[in-house]
Amino acid sequence: xxxxxxxxxxxxxxxxxxxxxxxxxxxxxxxxxxxxxxxxxxxxxxxxxxxxxxxxxxxxxxxxxxx
Numbered sequence: 001x002x003x004x005x006x007x008x009x010x011x012x013x014x015x016x017x018x019x020x021x022x023x024x025x026x027x028x029x030x031x032x033x034x035x036x037x038x039x040x041x042x043x044x045x046x047x048x049x050x051x052x053x054x055x056x057x058x059x060x061x062x063x064x065x066x067x
């Protein structure tokens with residue numbers, strides 16, 4: 001399985017060969033969320049906080065629209 005170095009802790013992060021640019025992967029060593037920013041070779045950057053949040057499809061603006 002392909003791997004890349006974690007930019008936070010330099011640990012080895014395994015990346016599935018089918019992973020696409022922009023996808024978020026997890027470093028088991030330092031528990032960081034990392035964004036795949038390069039494919040050949042695989043390159044990772046720390047994921048921005050906006051990418052760390054799960055999109056549940058609900059917006060705070062949805063409630064205001066209903067009022």
